[in-house]
Amino acid sequence: MRDPLLTVRDFSVAYDVDPPVQAVKDVTLELRRGEILGLAGESGCGKTTLAYGLQRLLKAPAVITSGSVVFHDASGEDVDIDRLDAEQMRRFRWDKISMVFQGAMNALNPVATIGSQLEDVFEVHRPSMSRAQRREAVAELLEIVRVGAQRRRSFPHELSGGTRQRVMIAMALALRPQLMVMDEPTTALDVLVQREILRQISELRHEFGFTVLFITHDLPLLLEISDRIAIMRAGEVVELDTAERIWSSPRDEYTRTLLSSFPRLTGERGVVLR
Numbered sequence: 001m002r003d004p005l006l007t008v009r010d011f012s013v014a015y016d017v018d019p020p021v022q023a024v025k026d027v028t029l030e031l032r033r034g035e036i037l038g039l040a041g042e043s044g045c046g047k048t049t050l051a052y053g054l055q056r057l058l059k060a061p062a063v064i065t066s067g068s069v070v071f072h073d074a075s076g077e078d079v080d081i082d083r084l085d086a087e088q089m090r091r092f093r094w095d096k097i098s099m100v101f102q103g104a105m106n107a108l109n110p111v112a113t114i115g116s117q118l119e120d121v122f123e124v125h126r127p128s129m130s131r132a133q134r135r136e137a138v139a140e141l142l143e144i145v146r147v148g149a150q151r152r153r154s155f156p157h158e159l160s161g162g163t164r165q166r167v168m169i170a171m172a173l174a175l176r177p178q179l180m181v182m183d184e185p186t187t188a189l190d191v192l193v194q195r196e197i198l199r200q201i202s203e204l205r206h207e208f209g210f211t212v213l214f215i216t217h218d219l220p221l222l223l224e225i226s227d228r229i230a231i232m233r234a235g236e237v238v239e240l241d242t243a244e245r246i247w248s249s250p251r252d253e254y255t256r257t258l259l260s261s262f263p264r265l266t267g268e269r270g271v272v273l274r
């Protein structure tokens with residue numbers, strides 16, 4: 001079994017509205033180094049609240065009502081995320097954890113080249129790097145995500161949705177985080193592009209050894225890409241197991257219902273290799 005990267009215990013989040021919403025209830029799980037953990041469940045079950053909550057990205061009216069989150073750093077140090085102050089958390093988020101959002105590709109600045117936007121990440125977070133080093137790092141990143149270094153002078157509107165999403169993945173990779181949280185990162189893309197990007201994410205995590213928390217309501221897609229899958233329902237993780245076991249012998253009634261709601265699951269498993 002792989003080493004733990006993040007240990008989450010009894011984690012609960014409520015939205016302090018009238019009436020209050022208990023969005024995440026007593027979630028306990030462990031993310032392991034180098035794995036892809038899929039988080040599945042229907043809309044509104046609390047996936048995004050959990051993923052944001054783990055990184056302290058939630059804003060009022062959200063309140064973390066219980067639990068602890070410990071990050072097991074590659075250096076051997078255990079970091080209790082609750083104990084970090086705002087500045088430590090900000091740095092921690094960039095250095096150790098990065099996030100790719102669903103609409104991320106539309107978050108690029110339309111009037112700046114993608115190269116300059118990637119360089120900005122290094123300028124802010126790695127101020128000791130020279131301009132030449134930043135350029136070299138950006139070229140390397142664009143090659144890694146197969147956009148190609150020659151595209152660094154392109155503006156976002158000159159690129160396809162899939163290529164822009166790859167640029168966002170490059171940005172998330174820039175500081176070589178140990179955990180990448182992806183919230184519906186490919187939902188807006190057509191199926192072929194989606195598959196190609198997923199295949200690449202899987203390869204990159206083998207190459208760089210990061211962990212992926214991959215959130216989607218698309219269970220068939222998770223079965224293809226994930227090592228393990230957590231099934232959420234009404235704020236709780238009702239089942240967490242290997243993708244194989246979730247697929248072949250789900251234990252929870254709700255998991256079975258979810259699986260049966262995807263007709264294409266009766267066919268062959270997909271093309272993404274883990």
Ligand SMILES: Nc1ncnc2c1ncn2[C@@H]1O[C@H](COP(=O)(O)OP(=O)(O)OP(=O)(O)O)[C@@H](O)[C@H]1O
Pocket residue numbers: 015017021023041042043044045046047048049050060061217
């Ligand atoms: N700002 C908010 N105020 C009140 N309730 C909220 C707020 N944000 C989310 N919720 C509620 O919390 C619950 C969990 O929502 P969340 O967005 O985490 O679910 P999700 O599984 O990520 O859904 P989706 O797949 O649609 O993004 C839902 O009942 C939602 O209505």
